[in-house]
Amino acid sequence: MTDICFGPDLDDRVIPTPPTPQGGFLFAGPKKLLAFLESALGLTGHPNNNDYLRIEQYRQALLRHLEQCPDAFYAASFVADQFATATELLSRRDELLLAGWGFDLVPEMPERLRTLAEIEQLFHQNAEDPAARLDPGFADRMVAIMHKLSVRPHPVRHIYLNERKELLPVHFRRLVEALAKQKGTVLHNPDxxxxxxxxxxxxxxxxxxxxxxxxxxxxxxxxxxxxxx
Structure with missing residues (x-):
């Protein structure tokens, strides 16, 4: 079992460092916590430095989407700078995924959300083709962890928050709450x-x-x- 001290800035070196190595205790920021939980839940194998690849994959998806919808809201920006447009739209896509949206197409939805949902569908239409998939980013990996936590146990015994839970981004609030739901796990929320x-x-x-x-x-x-x- 492992105790975790989590804070948004604890991916860097924690000072002062303990005089001797401490087993079973982890200081973790977002990246370290993600990697630890992936390892514990059998979700390892995702690179941390694939942003450039994801941007190119999204750029190609935008090209395919523009063939079907040449008047999409981002068309003029895409003509001016393809990579900047792909970077921005991918960032918005990841934010929506972290917020819990499933990119489902429904009647009378806002135009821009519909467009992002249509682009997302392009990746699922050819899911068997590795070249047509979008590599998982931080948001995708977080969603996969949340799903695993709902069906299998984890090795975290105590979660010490470096700052109050109410100040954390919503996806981390959901994560620590999901960890604390399992029997035997205690969440320490500081005042x-x-x-x-x-x-x-x-x-x-x-x-x-x-x-x-x-x-x-x-x-x-x-x-x-x-x-x-």
């Missing part, structure tokens, strides 16, 4: 005031207490130079 009050007497701990202290004149803080801040 800013309580967290600061219980902070250890290090430079970082004293700085936290200063940030949430009542307004008014504050005494200067003398640093201990312990490497925590």
């Amino acid at each position: 800013a005031g309580t967290q600061a009050a219980e902070a250890p007497p290090t430079d970082l701990g004293n700085f936290k207490k200063r940030l949430v202290a009542p307004s008014g004149k504050k005494e200067k803080m003398r640093l201990q130079k312990d490497g925590s801040l």
Whole structure:
């Protein structure tokens, strides 16, 4: 079993580093958490540096879509700069996927959403052809993890959030809630005031207490130079 401390900025090195290696505990940002859960749930094998490939795949899908719908809302932008247009529309597509949209075509839907749904359908029409598929990005991998969490257990015992759950992007709120739903998993959602009050007497701990202290004149803080801040 593993305990995880998750924060949006914890993909980088966490300072101060522990004096000895710690097994069963992981400091993780979005990328590390994604990779850990993929490994635990049998979803490994996705590269992290495939943005350039996905943009080209989406550009080719836009070319195919324009053959069918030459007056699509993005047509003029695509003529001016194909790669910039593909990059922007792919980003919007990924945002919608993370928000939970399934790209279903329904009557009387907004034009731009309909267009993005039509483009998405192009990838599913030839799903057996690897050349016609869209490589999975961060959003696709997150959706796959959420699906797996609904049907199989995970090895996470405690989830410590580096900041309050309410401040996280919605897809990470859903993820930590899905992790915490399974029996034996505890979610620790910090309260800013309580967290600061219980902070250890290090430079970082004293700085936290200063940030949430009542307004008014504050005494200067003398640093201990312990490497925590």
